[in-house]
Amino acid sequence: MLAEMKLCSDAEGRGVIQLTVPPASTMKVAEAIRGVLTLAGHKVRRLNEEGEEWVTADEVFPDASPAMALRGLRGKEGITQAELAARLGVSQNAISEMESGKRPISTKMAKRLEKVFNIPYKVFL
16 A cells, blocks of 8 residues: 555644555654654644544553553452452462562463453553
């Protein structure tokens, strides 16, 4: 698929550039354009199809980590460390160490957590 570019104006007279790019290139192209506009001194707002501003999870939670995800999900579900440990067949200390970041969450453990919290295991990696 070729990239296509359309130039027009909106009702307020602002210039509008509409790009159509292959799906695999969308984020790369968007970030490149954002970078160029930022370098040119423009504040860039990203909008969804409804015209609402959107941000990435990394922008909202810049210090996010698998440990934070585990701690937050456990708290949201109202599960104690001991209860989660019992469900997973590990010690409460192991849960504590994973939540504090002292122990990494393995892929095997992430897949077990996926079943408990019903979310993709990659959140914990």
